[in-house]
Amino acid sequence: MSNTYSQIYIQVIFAVKGRKNLIPKEHRIELQKFITGIVNRRDQKLIAIYAMPDHVHLLIGLKPNVAISDIVRDVKAGSSKFISDNNWVYGKFNWQSGYGAFSYSRNQLDRVCEYIANQEHHHKTKTFKEEYLEFLEKFEVEFDSKYLFEWIE
Template sequence: MANTYTQLDIHLVFAVKGRESLIHKRWREDLYQYVTGIVQTHKHKMLQIGGMADHIHIFLGYNPTQLLPELVKEIKTSSNQYIRERGYAKSAFSWQVGYGAFSHGRSERQTVIQYIQNQEAHHSKRTFRQEYVLMLQKFDIDYKDEYLFDFQDMTGWVGDQ
């Protein structure tokens, strides 16, 4: 009997609502572990997770038995609840509507992993808006400014006190 085999690497990006710097270093790893659990529960493979105080990058080996929008919804909904229940955010926490999803070939894995691991260095030179627009352009995705995340154009980030 024949089987189905896939190798689909997806890089997800989404932002905190209002682009507030609410993801603090003191609990960021807890959030990443929680999100990794969601990804693995749905039979995807976490390749790398990281981000900044106002956005997150999730790079995963995608299992096509689950629709991508359903996975993103599960990650956002469950992590919102997780953050609220633990009182991690000083103000109301939620993710912005929408997300970016970018596919990568296996030969790009290490480059994407390193990119996510080096978020602090990237954002010392460019804003999240600049980073995100460059990603959209690299993947030749048509976009309209009014439908992008709510951006606050500042380099660096606040919120890691």
């Protein structure tokens, strides 16, 4: 798209179906590289990524030629197949339906990257549910709790 200029930064968060800890720590880097490849092939820029055992955070520099829902669909479908094909779990791996998408300005990127990189540290004191609800409240996203991720209490 000539003469189109943008600066769109989106943090995407999605969870493993059933909120189970199915992403093995020893495969985290491999999964992150695979997801990075998906984003790059869509001609988007992956700025930060961290795959926890039960959820993933991505920070994407998004060009206006692709919808957020399309990139998330491709990432979730491709990575589900990758995990299943590599037999990291018994049976077929799936992500939960839905995701969170939160926008940032350029001057917030360092802080967001640091937050994503420190996921293990954050989750020593905060559950994923607490983290996700904080995002929804911070960004003033209206939601119905019956449509949120399945939570394991």
